[in-house]
Amino acid sequence: MRRVLLYAFVLVLASLSLPRFVDSSDRCKAWLVQSNPTDMPELPLIPGVLSTGDVFQWLANNSTRSLDIIAQYWQLLASPKDPRSGDFGYSDSDLQQFGAHLGSLVYKSIDSAANRNVSIRLLSHSGVYPEYTKEPSDLANGRPNVKNVTLLLSKWYGSGIVHAKVWISDDRDVYIGSANNDWKSLTQVKEVGIYLSGCSQIARKIKTYFDNLWRLASLDSSVHTRNASDQQWLINRTVPCWSRFIPSKARCKSPLPSYIETPNVSPGYPPLSDPEMFNIDIGTLPRNRSCQETQPSYLSFAPPELLFGKHQSDEQGWIDTIKSVVEGGTVRINTMDWLGQSQYTNPTVYWSSLSSAVSQVVFAKNAKVKILVAYWGHFIPATDGYLRSLLYSNVLCSSSSVQSKCFGQVEIRYYMVPGFNKTGPAVRNGTKTGNLYPGYTRVNHGKYVVSDVRAHIGTSNLVWDYFYATSGVSFGTYNIEFVLKLQEIFDADWNSPYVVPVQEFGQDV
Template sequence: MCDKNNQKLNEMNTPLLTQYEEELKIPKKKLSLLIVVQILILICSLFSICYLLVIPFLYNKPSTEDTVCTSECRVVLVESIPTNLTYAEGAPSHVSTFNTWMNLIQSAKTKIDVASFYWTLRAHHDLNITESPSTVDGETIYKELMKAGTTRNIDIRIAYNMPSSKFPDWDVLDLVKAKAVEARSLNFSRLMNGGILHTKMLLVDDTHFYVGSANIDFRSLTEVKELGAAVYNCSCLAQDMSKIFEVYWQLGEKDADVPPIWPEDLNTNYNFTNPMPVPFNNTNARVVLSSSPPSFCPKGRVSDIDAILHVIDRAKTFIKVAVMDYLPIIPEYRRGEAEQLFWPVIDDRLRKAAIERGVEVQILGSIWNHTSPKMLPYLRSFKVINEIGENKVNVKLFRVPDDQRHIPYSRVNHNKYMVTDNAAYIGTSNWDGSYFTLTGGVGLIVNNTHSTSNDSNSLQDQLRDVFNRDWESIYAEDLSI
């Protein structure tokens, strides 16, 4: 009886249980789906965190802006004084270009980058020059580079202007043949429809560099008066300079064109809106690197002409300019389109500084066998400003004694710098319009605000003393009107 009753009870309960179980199945499915979604969200979140925090460290190069300048940053004025050019006892003197280049090359640990116009470190038959005391320093630099690239396993890259019959660049070709360097030439006729690569820069380990007027030429070491700056132990600034070199390196690729927008990794944060703070020689300096032509300037990079105008416009008491060529024109504009174009951009600003603000302006040009006959009339017209009011404007020409006539294109003051009461500018360009619109060049601009030591050894002070030494020397001739 009991079994029958139980069976009846089971039959009565079965539909109820089945219905209850069916009702329970719906939440279980929802619960399972919810768990799966939560797991997927967790996995995506972990992947995103990994991507944002880990991947950049694995694949991204360190940013220049992340490198902090240290108190070890040092800047040194560098000069080449031609043989038989002497100054009075006690006159300012600085380390030689030869010693600086040797020091930079020998200190290299991993790499050397060189940007240059042409290469003539050795005396070649095409120059009709035999070996002499004047060529020894150049030969030594060449051998040291060969040793660095072959024996010491230093990676050497050379970006230089495309060779020509006038500049065949045998040095580069022989270094490449020996597998000591990798080289790329820039074809400015193709890139800019004119101009040249006129930069003179050596960069070592993205930590030290030289920039200045000296070409990679034995004459720049012994027979031409040169001025530049060497920066040591300053990776913050050297890494910014490396971005300028990378522009040249990219343009040296086969069939390269100047891009409308440069790659982001070549941008810089450092310009006159945001100059780089650098503790040069125990002084608090603000530093900017400039480049020309403007189309070679990635985002943030100030152009060389804008840098020069910026320095001129902020001068309050004096402007001292030493440059080989000073011409307010663009000679041979775009090779055949026009004989020349009037380009008074710098000239106007200098005149404005003298006339409107009463700034004392001194221009020290160069006179030698290849001085443009157009330069002297332009400089005379500048000097005439003195006849208007009480302006303080003067022009002199520096003449290096010409006692090495057998060496062509030598015995000249090849400097390209400016110093004011506000800043120092050291460049690689002559001052005519073609150098700032068509030609590759670099500028170093240093503004010293305060010295933390009793000795005044700022770059501005040193550069001013060099200018005054040359201006007052027996080699500086007054320009007659």
């Protein structure tokens, strides 16, 4: 009897150390999704990776009951006659060459779903110049089955936007990634995402996040916000009244139907030791691995006031993926922007979370960390200083005098899509500009990190604001096929002729 009790006790302890799983019987399949700009002949195509424009059309055309879309802004239809647009002045033949017709096909697929009486909800940021809410408004006009709302997160946080890019079809098929609802995101911007088909368990969780944003859009922010003394980031800022950055006695009950309940921890939100994992066998084609064991996947969200259940914050998802690297292994990070600070808050927040994680794996695990950052027409000048300071980890590592030597390394490269410095309207004030491509194009816009064992695909730039005041969604997985495929996407860019190394301080040519 004593032996039986001891055995049962060991089983309980073992179960407590395992990740928390949500079971599902779905026949879930998934593919990585990518957009590659035109006129990049030396960039190899990755087999088995789908086109963003195709996936958007499939999601809309295959929807029979519901279609929910989160978008920062809309410009699926080109605007060459609008002088306020970055498309202005380009000819029909130019637009055809740019691939603008693909955006029109996506728009028509949503319009067709609306005509089939599919229940459609469109949630966007508002106020982006010039008229980036016109298309969802037109889709909803006169159709009771199509609802369109805009959400200004700046009213809730003092800054921030709806930045997530998410499609949910029939509560079972999902896109999460970096691509905006913009024709240029399909053919003139590098994007990376994931398409999940038949994954209702995952889709329902993402829909809960969508519902929370939708609910936020209907609430009076003046009633549901407070000015908080944020002791984690040492600033005063506006936050929702249920935020963990507010002392517990002054905190209100969350009006959101699903919201995370964490222990009282000051300041802010603690990382979860057992974030929720999905024990779903995600099918991939072709299926190459010999190991048939199910590998866990997860979701992460931003900002933290919109978390629910046991899902982790998006910041934790990024950090945990970096730290998942094996001894002597490699972490690959791809982003448009990287700042060790906030971009839009006043005063500025110093943010070292990701930089610290990178330096930690360089020292503790002798890891190699490769970082790709976009260099484009709207490059943030402060980026260079932060990237160079991160490279100083190499100096500290190589000069380490402790008994166990450090052999890790950070390597950073700028990604320059050809034509990045020739973007904007073709005509301005009646004069030809000499620009070769529409505005806000020719940029590496994907946001992901992949270690040897874990892949994390998101919607957030690597800047403080995107994790604490801006909506973002990420999907992560230990599925080795996705890990290897995402590494392949990164390596194709890293080894292309379109990158240049970032130099350490004092090493300028």
